[in-house]
Amino acid sequence: MRALRWHGKHDVRCDTVPDPVIEDGRDAIVKVSTCAICGSDLHLFDGLMPTMEHGDILGHEFMGEVVEVGRETRNLKPGDRVVVPFTIVCGECDQCMRGNFSVCERSNRNREKAEKVFGHTTAGLFGYSHLTGGYAGGQAEYVRVPFAERTHIKVPDGLSDERLLFLSDILPTGWQAAVQCEIQPTDTVAIWGAGPVGQMAVRSAVMLGAKQVIVIDRVPERLVMASGGGAIPINFDEESVLDRLKELTNGKGPEKCIDAVGMESHVSRSLDSMYDRVKQAVMLETDRPHVLREMIYVCRPAGTLSIPGVYGGVLDKIPFGAAMNKGLTFRMGQTHVNRWTSDLLRRIEEGQIDPSFVITHTVPLEEGPAMYKTFREKADGCIKVVLKP
Template identity: 45%
Template sequence: MRAITWRGVNEIGVEDVPDPTILDPGDIVLEVGLSVTCGSDLHLMGGYIPAMRAGDVLGHEFMGTVAEVGPAVTRHRVGDRVVVVSFIGCGQCWYCRQGLWSLCDNGNPNPGMTEALWGQSIGGCFGYSHALGGYAGSHARYIRVPHADHGAFTIPDGVSDERALFASDAAPTGWTGADQAGVQAGDVVAVWGAGGVGQMAARKAMLMGAERVVVVDRLDNRLEQVRTHIGAETLDYEQVDVLAELREMTGGRGPDVCIEAVGMEAHGTGVQHVYDQVKQQLRLQSDRPTAVREAIHACRKGGTVFTLGVFGGLVDKFPLGAVMNKALTLRGAQQHGQRYVPEILDLMDSGEVRTEHLATHVMSLEQGPEGYRMFKEKEDGCVRAVFKPAG
């Protein structure tokens, strides 16, 4: 079958790869209907995530139709239309039972790599390097889904493929951030990043009763999507002083909750951004913490900062003194999607959550390299490139 693959740093290809098969009794094989690029894929392209190999199939946000089921699968049948959570959880370990699905003890068959990086291993993720399991990704005609009874969810008949697609990763990641940050009714919430994850974090904060939600970005088309489709306020950090504006909005205090949804390649302005960029390119630090720093400085005393953007290793000039002296709560997570997808699909079915606007460019698999280039360079207003394997 044809698939979009990682060929090297900033080199994406399309090639023939073996068809997947059932390897464990709890597996399904899914015929992929739609699969979409994600901002965290750009870290793979840039070579910032270790353990990628030439020929690895990319993609971790997807939906499709069940083509084959393993003998232990009880919740799915051939022909079911399902959306699959990007992180793989076994459903049996202590972490899965606590609802901390991305921390699964059994989802990653290569735990040594992340244990060396972070002290302990987290779960596995489709199409996201051998450090997170070496699983083939979703930018292909078919994909094997382990632990399918826990990670695949039947899509309601009234929810379109284009809407359900983003219940795989963008929406549950945003839900994870807002929920785990403890947004309360009446809070002011600031979100850095107006991509799919940032927009979904903003939407969840609004549904949780936040009084004001403000999204910070620099791209006009994404900020317009926030205003039109999410209903949140926006700030363009290239046009205004974000810290001053947020203080003005909150009577001088700052937001109650600040959610960072940008990650290790954050953009910024001024000398500090140039410093971060140079150090990252020289591999003197692995991640650029521009947005995290600003969120920490912006957050009110005693507030919460939550990191949703993907970070891989070490950052420089981290304002730990501000975290301690302002009595901030600092948290982060990969998505615990199995915990949130049922609610998200119900809200999609009722029309409370809409995501089709994120799919700005729909393409065939053969257009994969072009789609990734447009996505990386934000060309033609590309928010997400969506691939149709059968198209």
């Protein structure tokens, strides 16, 4: 089969590799009909995530048709149409029983590595380094899905792949980011980053009844798209984020703040943003947390910071004293995809949201390596790339 593989920083290739096979009775093999490049994939592309190995198959947003199942997989059969969550879940451990699927205690087959870095294991993830299990990803013609009885979302015929695909990641990620804010009708929600997750967070915050939603970015196409979803845009290249937020909130600051950027923050030309670049370049910190600092500073006292943006390692100069003394609540984590998908699928079917609005480029899988570069550079108006194997 053909698959997109990581061969080092800024080196993704479309290679021919062996087809996956059933390795465990709980497996299924899915023939991929549609997949996508996620902003989180750029952390791998830029060489920022540890434990990647040459030849790793990328991708964690994909869907398709079941073509084979293991003998212990009873609720799937060949021909079933499924979206596959990016989190691999057993459905039986204590965390899964609590609905905390992204910290499944059994699905990470490299749990010892995760425990050394994080203290406890995380769930296994598709196509996202050997720290999260080293599982082959979905930017391929076929994928082996472990724990397939639980690691799938069965979807109906009659809805296009493009409307359903993002149940795998960015739609529930944006939704969880907004839900974690516990939005009240009087709340202003400020969202840093108008990439795909930020776009879904905008729509989610509007659906959950925020008084006003504000989005901060520098890319005009992203800001226009977010405005179409009901957000007030701030272009940080053209105006002061702090001054504009004060103006929009009568000097009080937003009650709820969402970081949809994560470790590769570009959302400033300030001194501390340049400081992060220097520290990262000389390996004195792994991530650039400018957005996190800015949210702590501007959030209204007793407010909430929701962090769906991915962080991978060690941060520097976080103003934790300000966060403590302002009484801020932090809520964060990889997405508990299966917790939200039934409700979100219903909303798609009812027409409350059509996630396909975010797609700007659809290309064959073979063009994936070039599209990684286009997506990273935000060239050609690129916001979301869909690939067709």
